[in-house]
Amino acid sequence: MIGFAFLMLPLVALLIRAPWSGLGSLLSNSEVLTALRLSIECATAATLASLILGVPLAWMLARIHLPGMGLLRALVTLPLVLPPVVGGIALLLALGRRGVVGRYLDQWFGLTLPFTTAGVIVAETFVAMPFLVVTVEGALRSADRDLEEAAVTLGASRTTVFGRITLPLIAPSLLAGSVLCWARALGEFGATITFAGNLPGTTQTMPLKIYNAFETDPEAATALSLVLLLVAVIILAALRDRWLRGSPSA
Amino acid sequence: MSGADRAGTHRPPTSAALAVNGSVELGTFRLDIDLAVGAGEVLGVLGPNGAGKTTLLRALAGLTMLTTGQIALDGERLDDCAADIFVPSDQRPIGVVFQNYRLFPHLTVRDNIAFAPRCRRTGRRESRAIAQRWMDRLGLSELSGRKPAELSGGQAQRVALARALAADPGLLLLDEPLAALDARTKLEVRAELRRHLADFPGPTLLVTHDPLEAMVMTDRLVVIESGQIVQQGPPAEVARRPATQYVARVVGLNLYRGTRDATGKVALDAGGTLIASGLLDLNDQATNGAAPTGRVLVAIRPTAIAMHTTRPEHSSPRNVWQGTVTGLELLTDRVRAEINGAPPALVDITPDAVADLDLANGRPIWLSAKATDIDVYRDPA
Numbered sequence: 001m002i003g004f005a006f007l008m009l010p011l012v013a014l015l016i017r018a019p020w021s022g023l024g025s026l027l028s029n030s031e032v033l034t035a036l037r038l039s040i041e042c043a044t045a046a047t048l049a050s051l052i053l054g055v056p057l058a059w060m061l062a063r064i065h066l067p068g069m070g071l072l073r074a075l076v077t078l079p080l081v082l083p084p085v086v087g088g089i090a091l092l093l094a095l096g097r098r099g100v101v102g103r104y105l106d107q108w109f110g111l112t113l114p115f116t117t118a119g120v121i122v123a124e125t126f127v128a129m130p131f132l133v134v135t136v137e138g139a140l141r142s143a144d145r146d147l148e149e150a151a152v153t154l155g156a157s158r159t160t161v162f163g164r165i166t167l168p169l170i171a172p173s174l175l176a177g178s179v180l181c182w183a184r185a186l187g188e189f190g191a192t193i194t195f196a197g198n199l200p201g202t203t204q205t206m207p208l209k210i211y212n213a214f215e216t217d218p219e220a221a222t223a224l225s226l227v228l229l230l231v232a233v234i235i236l237a238a239l240r241d242r243w244l245r246g247s248p249s250a
Numbered sequence: 251m252s253g254a255d256r257a258g259t260h261r262p263p264t265s266a267a268l269a270v271n272g273s274v275e276l277g278t279f280r281l282d283i284d285l286a287v288g289a290g291e292v293l294g295v296l297g298p299n300g301a302g303k304t305t306l307l308r309a310l311a312g313l314t315m316l317t318t319g320q321i322a323l324d325g326e327r328l329d330d331c332a333a334d335i336f337v338p339s340d341q342r343p344i345g346v347v348f349q350n351y352r353l354f355p356h357l358t359v360r361d362n363i364a365f366a367p368r369c370r371r372t373g374r375r376e377s378r379a380i381a382q383r384w385m386d387r388l389g390l391s392e393l394s395g396r397k398p399a400e401l402s403g404g405q406a407q408r409v410a411l412a413r414a415l416a417a418d419p420g421l422l423l424l425d426e427p428l429a430a431l432d433a434r435t436k437l438e439v440r441a442e443l444r445r446h447l448a449d450f451p452g453p454t455l456l457v458t459h460d461p462l463e464a465m466v467m468t469d470r471l472v473v474i475e476s477g478q479i480v481q482q483g484p485p486a487e488v489a490r491r492p493a494t495q496y497v498a499r500v501v502g503l504n505l506y507r508g509t510r511d512a513t514g515k516v517a518l519d520a521g522g523t524l525i526a527s528g529l530l531d532l533n534d535q536a537t538n539g540a541a542p543t544g545r546v547l548v549a550i551r552p553t554a555i556a557m558h559t560t561r562p563e564h565s566s567p568r569n570v571w572q573g574t575v576t577g578l579e580l581l582t583d584r585v586r587a588e589i590n591g592a593p594p595a596l597v598d599i600t601p602d603a604v605a606d607l608d609l610a611n612g613r614p615i616w617l618s619a620k621a622t623d624i625d626v627y628r629d630p631a
Contacts, residue, residue: 146348146350147352147354147355149339150354151365152313152338152339152340153311153339153342153346154369154413155340155341155369156340156365156369157340157369160369169355169356
């Protein structure tokens with residue numbers, strides 16, 4: 001009970017102290033709307049990137065049995081436990097203008113990621129993709145291989161099996177993984193501020209905006225926090241069935 | 251298919267649509283197989299669990315590679331280790347009905363059946379038309395829009411068969427097709443499945459450990475034990491002259507190995523002596539129709555043995571021996587008594603007789619059997 005109270009108290013405080021009267025005007029503030037839109041766009045882009053890169057990775061981790069696969073799996077989940085700030089610094093060292101790879105991106109393609117919106121997406125993808133990979137990998141691991149085998153005997157090629165059998169079977173987990181990934185990307189702070197900076201309109205997402213606002217206008221920060229809390233509650237409601245029933249993908 | 255151009259010299263005889271000769275090694279297990287199945291023939295593969303039945307089926311389906319040898323279907327090699335040919339499963343002209351059907355849970359009955367035509371790049375409309383034809387044929391039209399979870403066991407079995415047949419296969423493989431059904435449904439589906447198998451023009455392989463299924467649904471039987479073919483022949487022949495204890499047990503016969511001398515006495519390996527003169531093998535060229543001498547098998551039906559509380563004096567049976575009751579089991583309309591003696595035997599009697607004889611475990615008992623009721627034939631092993 002004390003644990004529950006401990007978890008709930010800050011959220012209740014947020015609700016109590018929220019400047020309900022000024023909420024409308026605060027939230028229609030163009031800067032806030034810009035930050036919110038940027039957040040949603042970046043989180044969505046990061047989720048898409050995670051799907052494109054993460055699903056094949058999850059498939060590989062779940063289905064290919066080679067020595068060293070266990071280590072690979074552990075490495076993939078590293079960003080889950082890595083402090084995001086460290087992730088941001090690592091990204092800078094890799095993809096920054098003077099970074100290991102970033103240097104060539106800059107020289108050859110004139111591409112710089114730090115302090116751009118693309119940089120935000122990269123940072124968010126780095127931090128959030130493991131959520132998707134872990135969820136999808138688990139589903140692929142427990143997916144019914146017998147059904148895939150049956151499809152093969154009916155003449156299905158590898159891609160047909162994946163598209164018509166495997167993917168539909170793991171769809172619930174894919175959705176859950178995407179939502180988790182999106183939520184994590186939306187709230188991403190440390191890696192983003194380190195790697196992409198805090199430029200309004202370009203890299204200033206909601207969490208950064210809240211952090212900024214907190215120093216100048218605590219009331220506004222509270223109101224913005226309320227918005228993110230609302231998003232979190234909506235996500236929780238959407239995933240409620242999965243978690244409350246404790247059932248993994250069918 | 252990859253082997254077609256070089257298949258010329260090794261074509262199997264034209265009467266055999268499917269010819270398999272080779273082995274599969276899986277760890278310490280080894281399956282040796284040499285068999286041929288004709289077009290339209292239903293070959294039953296009978297054997298205990300772990301005998302290698304499913305391994306054989308998987309090798310034919312292209313889900314397991316042969317370790318040595320080759321598989322040819324209608325003159326085309328599907329697998330040939332020496333020539334390095336292996337046609338992968340998705341390119342083999344096969345239809346598989348799996349033990350638990352493996353219907354796709356997210357697809358409707360119609361889309362399950364249309365799956366194979368769709369894989370062959372047949373258009374959606376044409377595929378559905380093919381599925382419709384099979385649904386009509388197997389009486390599934392009303393279930394068209396249902397998901398597999400909404401089907402009964404018998405219905406699911408029919409959908410699995412329709413899905414396999416809709417691939418227009420040259421070879422049909424069934425893995426314990428009735429094992430997942432309850433007894434009553436099994437009865438209905440068995441007759442129906444038999445009818446559909448009769449309509450199928452290609453070779454069919456039916457894997458089962460259910461003797462009744464094997465007897466009723468197949469044209470010929472192959473018995474596999476521990477990865478080896480131990481017996482093959484028409485079901486009736488296998489049932490009458492089992493070659494191993496396993497087969498004898500599934501067809502419900504007492505089977506003994508022994509040595510028969512010129513006077514007709516068979517000294518049994520299990521102990522005891524029997525005089526046997528039933529069902530001489532007229533086709534046995536080595537003995538010219540007479541009972542064989544040397545190593546023989548002796549088979550006695552459990553109903554052909556009589557039980558007595560005292561040594562039978564006036565009866566004509568030439569075989570009389572003593573034993574002890576070690577078990578009683580109620581079958582549907584009779585009681586099967588397990589007798590330990592020389593030789594041991596299973597004896598079927600009526601429940602009345604159990605009461606008359608006052609049978610109970612440990613009770614000593616006399617057994618008798620007429621020589622003409624005891625079949626003797628050469629031991630193929």
